[in-house]
Amino acid sequence: xxxxxxxxxxxxxxxxxxxxxxxxxxxxxxxxxxxxxxxxxxxxxxxxxxxxxxxxxxxxxxxxxxxxxxxxxxxxxxxxxxxxxxxxxxxxxxxxxxxxxxxxxxxxxxxxxxxxxxxxxxxxxxxxxxxxxxxxxxxxxxxxxxxxxxxxxxxxxxxxxxxxxxxxxxxxxxxxxxxxxxxxxxxxxxxxxxxxxxxxxxxxxxxxxxxxxxxxxxxxxxxxxxxxxxxxxxxxxxxxxxxxxxxxxxxxxxxxxxxxxxxxxxxxxxxxxxxxxxxxxxxxxxxxxxxxxxxxxxxxxxxxxxxxxxxxxxxxxxxxxxxxxxxxxxxxxxxxxxxxxxxxxxxxxxxxxxxxxxxxxxxxxxxxxxxxxxxxxxxxxxxxxxxxxxxxxxxxxxxxxxxxxxxxxxxxxxxxxxxxxxxxxxxxxxxxxxxxxxxxxxxxxxxxxxxxxxxxxxxxxxxxxxxxxxxxxxxxxxxxxxxxxxxxxxxxxxxxxxxxxxxxxxxxxxxxxxxxxxxxxxxxxxxxxx
Numbered sequence: 001x002x003x004x005x006x007x008x009x010x011x012x013x014x015x016x017x018x019x020x021x022x023x024x025x026x027x028x029x030x031x032x033x034x035x036x037x038x039x040x041x042x043x044x045x046x047x048x049x050x051x052x053x054x055x056x057x058x059x060x061x062x063x064x065x066x067x068x069x070x071x072x073x074x075x076x077x078x079x080x081x082x083x084x085x086x087x088x089x090x091x092x093x094x095x096x097x098x099x100x101x102x103x104x105x106x107x108x109x110x111x112x113x114x115x116x117x118x119x120x121x122x123x124x125x126x127x128x129x130x131x132x133x134x135x136x137x138x139x140x141x142x143x144x145x146x147x148x149x150x151x152x153x154x155x156x157x158x159x160x161x162x163x164x165x166x167x168x169x170x171x172x173x174x175x176x177x178x179x180x181x182x183x184x185x186x187x188x189x190x191x192x193x194x195x196x197x198x199x200x201x202x203x204x205x206x207x208x209x210x211x212x213x214x215x216x217x218x219x220x221x222x223x224x225x226x227x228x229x230x231x232x233x234x235x236x237x238x239x240x241x242x243x244x245x246x247x248x249x250x251x252x253x254x255x256x257x258x259x260x261x262x263x264x265x266x267x268x269x270x271x272x273x274x275x276x277x278x279x280x281x282x283x284x285x286x287x288x289x290x291x292x293x294x295x296x297x298x299x300x301x302x303x304x305x306x307x308x309x310x311x312x313x314x315x316x317x318x319x320x321x322x323x324x325x326x327x328x329x330x331x332x333x334x335x336x337x338x339x340x341x342x343x344x345x346x347x348x349x350x351x352x353x354x355x356x357x358x359x360x361x362x363x364x365x366x367x368x369x370x371x372x373x374x375x376x377x378x379x380x381x382x383x384x385x386x387x388x389x390x391x392x393x394x395x396x397x398x399x400x401x402x403x404x405x406x407x408x409x410x411x412x413x414x415x416x417x418x419x420x421x422x423x424x425x426x427x428x429x430x431x432x433x434x435x436x437x438x439x440x441x442x443x444x445x446x447x448x449x450x451x452x453x454x455x456x457x458x459x460x461x462x463x464x465x466x467x468x469x470x471x472x473x474x475x476x477x478x479x480x481x482x483x484x485x486x487x488x489x490x491x492x493x494x495x496x497x498x499x500x501x502x503x504x505x506x507x508x509x510x511x512x513x514x515x516x517x518x519x520x521x522x523x524x525x526x527x528x529x530x
Contacts, residue, residue, distance in 0.1 A: 035468070035471070036468070039468045039471065039472060040472055041471045041472060041474075042471065042472060042473060042474030042475075042516075043474075044474060045471065045474040045475060045476050046474055046475055046476070046504075046509060046512060046513040046516060047476045047503060066108070066109060066110075067108070067109075067110055067384050067387055067388070069388075069403075069406075070403075070406045071406055071407055071410040072410070108387075110380070110383050110384050110386075110387045112124065112128065112379055112380070112383055121139050121386070122139075122379075122382075122383050122386060123137055123139060123375075123378065123379035123382060123383060124379075127375070127379070128375040128376045128378065128379035132372045132375055132378075133372060134162075134363055134366045134367050134371050134372050135162045135163065135363060135372070136162060136163030136351070136372055136373060136378060137163075137375070137378045137379070137382065139378075139382045140163060140378050140381060140382045141161055141162075141163065141351075143382060143385060143396050143397070143400075144161045144163070144337075144351045145160075145161050146396065146397050147397050147400065147401075148161065148325070148335075148337075148353055150316075150397050151316060151320060151322075151323075152322060152323035152325045152326055152335070152353075153325070153326065154325040154326070154328050154331075154333070154353070155325070155326060155327060155328050155329045156328065156329055156330070156331055156355070158331065158355055158356050158357075159325075159331070159353060159354065159355055159356065159359075160353075160354070160355075160356050160359050161351050161352065161353050161359075162351065162352050162359055162362060162363055162366070163349065163350070163351050163352075163372065163373050163378065164349075164350045164351065164352055164366075164373060165348045165349070165350070165370055165373045165374070166338060166340055166345070166347075166348040166349060166350050167284065167286050167336055167338040167340065167350050168194060169348070169350065169370060169373075170336045170338070170350050170351075170352050171194070171195055171198050171282075171284070171336065172198055173352070173362045173365055173366060173369075174282055174334055174336070174352070174362065175195075175198040175199055175201075175202050175204065176198075176202055176365060177361050177362055177365050178246070178247060178280065178358075178361075179198075179199055179202040179203065179204035179247070180202060180203050180204065181203030181204070182203075182243050183202075183203070183204045183205070183243065183246050183247065184204065184205045184206075184207050184239070184242050184243055184244070184245045184246065184247075185199045185204050185205070185206050185207065185245065185246070185247040185248070185249055186207050186209050186227070186245045186247065186248045186249070186279070187199075187206055187207070187208065187209065187248070187249040187250065187485055188208070188209055188211045188221070188222060188249075188250060188251065188255060188258075188485075189208035189209060189210060189211055189484060189485055189486065189489060189490045189493070190211065190257055190258055190480060190483045190484055190485070190490065190493075191249070191251065191255075191256070191257075191483060191485060192251060192256045192284070192483075193482075193483055195249055195284075196485060199249075204247075205242055206485050207230075207239060207242075207245060207485075208484070208485040208486045208489045208490065209222050209223065209226065209227050209230070210222075210223040210226040210227075211223060211255075211258065211260065211493075212260070213258050213260060213436055213445060213447075213493065213496070214260075214436070215436065215437050217261070217263055217439060218263050218265070218266075219266075220260035220261055220262065220263065220266075220439065221250075221252075221255065221260050221261065221262035221263075221266060222250065222262065222266070222270060224266060224269045224270060224273070227270065227273060228273055231244070231245070231273060231276075231277045244277065245277070245279055246278075246279060246280060247279060247280050247281075247282055248270070248274055248279050248280070248281050248282065249282045249284065250262070250270075250281065250282070250283060250284065251284045251285070251286075251287075252267070252283050252284070252285050252288070252321065252323070252324065253285055253287055253288040253291070253321045253439070253440045253441070254287030254288065254290060254291070254438060254439060254440030254441020254442070254443070255287075255441070256286075256287070256441065256442075256443060256483075256498075257443055257445065257478065257480060257483045257498035258436070258438075258443075258445050258498075259436065259437075259438025259439065259440070259441055259443045259444060259445055260438075260439065261291075261321055261439040261440055262321075263321075264321070264322060267322075267324055267327065268327060271324060271327050271328070271333075274332060275330065275332070279332070280332050280333075280334065280358075281324055281328075281332055281333045281334070282334050282336070283323060283324045283325075283333055283334065283335045283336065284336045285323065285335065285336065285337060286336075286337075286338045286340065286341050287341060287440050287441030287442060288320065288321060288323075288337075288440065289320065289341075289342050289401075289404045289407070289408060290341065290342070290407065290408050290411050290440050290441050290442065291315075291319045291320055291321065291408060291439070291440045292408075292411075292412055292415060292438065292439055292440055293310075293319070293412070294437070295415070295416065295419050295437055297423075300416055300419065300420040300423075301413070301416050301417070301420065302416070303409060303412050303413050303416060304412075305405060305406075305408055305409030305412050306409050306412075306413070310405070312398065312401065312402065312405070315401070315405050315408075316401065321440075323335055325353060331354075331355030331357070331358075333353075333354070334352065334353070334354040334358060335352070335353040335354070336350065336351075336352055336353075337350060337351050337352075337353070338350035338351075339381060341442070342403070342404045342407045343381065347374075347377040347380070347381060348373060348374060348377060349373050349374070349377050349378065349381055350373075385399060385400050388400070388402070388403060411441075411442065411501070411502070414501035414502070414504065414510065415438065415444070415501055417501070417507045417510050417511065418444065418499075418501045418510045418513075418514060419435060419437075419444075421510060421511040421513075421514030421515070422435060422446075422514045422517070422518070423435070424514070425514060425515060425517070425518025425519075425521075426518060426522060427517075427518040427519075427521040427522045427525075428518065430522075431449060431452070432448070432449055432452060432521050432522065432525055433446050433447060433448050433449060433521055434446070434447040434449060435447075436496070442500045442501070442502040443498050443499065443500050444498075444499050444500070444501070445480070445496045445497070445498060446477075446496060446497040446499060446517075447495060447496045448463070448466065448495045448496065448497070448521070448524075450462065450495050452525060453525070453528070453529070459481075459491065459492075459494060459495055460481055460487065460491070460494065462495075462524075462528060463479050463480075463481060463494065463495065464479070465524060465527075465528055466479075466497075466520070466521070466524040466528075467479055469520040469521075469523040469524045469527065470516070470517060470520035470521075472520070472523075473516045473517070473519045473520040473523070474516045475513055475516040475517045475520055477497045477498065477499050477517070478497065478498040478499070479494075479497060479498075480493075480494050480495070480496040480497060480498060481494035483498065497517075499513075499517070
């Protein structure tokens with residue numbers, strides 16, 4: 001028996017899904033152990049903390065591998081159909097038999113059979129669910145190499161690619177292989193905190209590099225002068241008791257948490273320093289394809305991805321930032337890419353680009369640890385790309401990047417909506433906070449203007465108090481200092497919040513979250529000294 005439901009009921013079901021799978025998990029993490037007894041959290045908080053995409057950005061429509069062609073296309077069918085129903089288990093669905101038949105008939109299904117000789121290089125179930133080469137399936141390896149060659153071909157020939165189980169696994173492989181108790185690792189002073197744990201778990205010592213968090217695109221990212229002085233004076237500086245750094249870990253584009261991107265000129269200077277001091281560069285680039293154009297205050301919702309201004313060639317040649325690989329003449333760059341941020345994190349699929357000597361060491365470690373990534377994830381990913389490629393004369397790279405551009409367009413729209421909403425708050429108009437415009441990725445940095453207070457003796461304590469006000473207003477964020485490599489080193493630059501527009505289900509959610517954030521900031525300035 002099926003029960004027809006209206007849009008309102010469906011939206012309520014979706015809201016409950018969000019609360020069950022996202023909000024509660026994050027809430028428990030923050031609330032159970034850290035909140036003072038007098039802080040009363042909002043009963044229905046909006047999450048601006050989780051660095052994860054909304055499931056509407058995933059290209060897979062169902063377990064039948066119904067593939068969408070653009071983000072949120074699934075809303076066009078289910079929400080308007082009279083066939084929507086709640087089944088016996090309470091799940092949302094459509095008249096599945098009819099829907100699947102229509103998809104089979106029109107040829108839009110991605111068919112993965114046990115044996116599939118009719119689909120050329122498609123990965124069949126018999127191969128996908130069997131043990132496979134640690135390096136990854138040849139079809140996906142070949143695609144990954146073509147993608148690298150098209151956009152970021154290394155400046156030397158002896159390079160290769162291996163697959164991994166998502167970026168976290170890539171990082172684990174790299175630092176387990178290259179780090180021990182005698183290795184120091186340079187990294188941005190604010191960074192993806194699991195990387196710090198990866199380094200320290202293997203005995204390594206992370207060393208923070210000062211970063212420039214600014215709207216000036218030519219200055220964003222690692223402060224080159226600071227890095228130069230640190231390395232030149234290592235033997236007499238504060239870290240002279242440690243070995244000179246062997247690795248630099250950097251999130252090059254849309255940096256997490258700052259949203260900053262290193263310009264081409266800065267990358268060359270950093271590479272030259274690493275050449276001079278013989279340092280391996282670990283280039284982590286999960287957000288590189290999610291590149292933005294500047295926010296236009298006169299036309300806040302302007303989106304050049306959606307109005308046709310950004311062509312495929314312009315996106316590839318002018319918008320995307322070239323990798324360190326393109327200037328790497330000595331094979332010292334290890335590049336980490338992932339399918340997570342533009343396909344689906346649950347696939348747990350990424351790849352590593354490096355010179356063949358280093359890659360061989362990473363493969364040997366993988367052989368005795370996790371081995372190859374999930375075969376079904378590999379099969380679904382490359383077979384879906386093959387299906388898309390049918391509309392591009394078989395060009396898999398163009399098909400993939402065309403999907404990625406659509407995702408970048410969706411993120412651009414979300415950034416615009418959130419920026420517009422934040423700038424409309426009284427707290428912003430009163431200059432209680434500033435927006436640091438991101439150049440790519442999922443995150444926005446919000447700088448709290450402590451100078452409105454005069455002197456604050458403990459900025460970290462003040463940030464915690466601000467967090468309590470935000471929780472009470474119903475807005476969950478990440479405090480900047482919690483992503484610092486060294487809180488003392490970064491103390492004067494820790495007065496910012498990291499928020500994300502990636503997970504929100506719709507524009508109204510972002511607008512309400514912005515209003516709540518603004519109210520929380522206002523309350524902080526009114527109540528802190530009391």
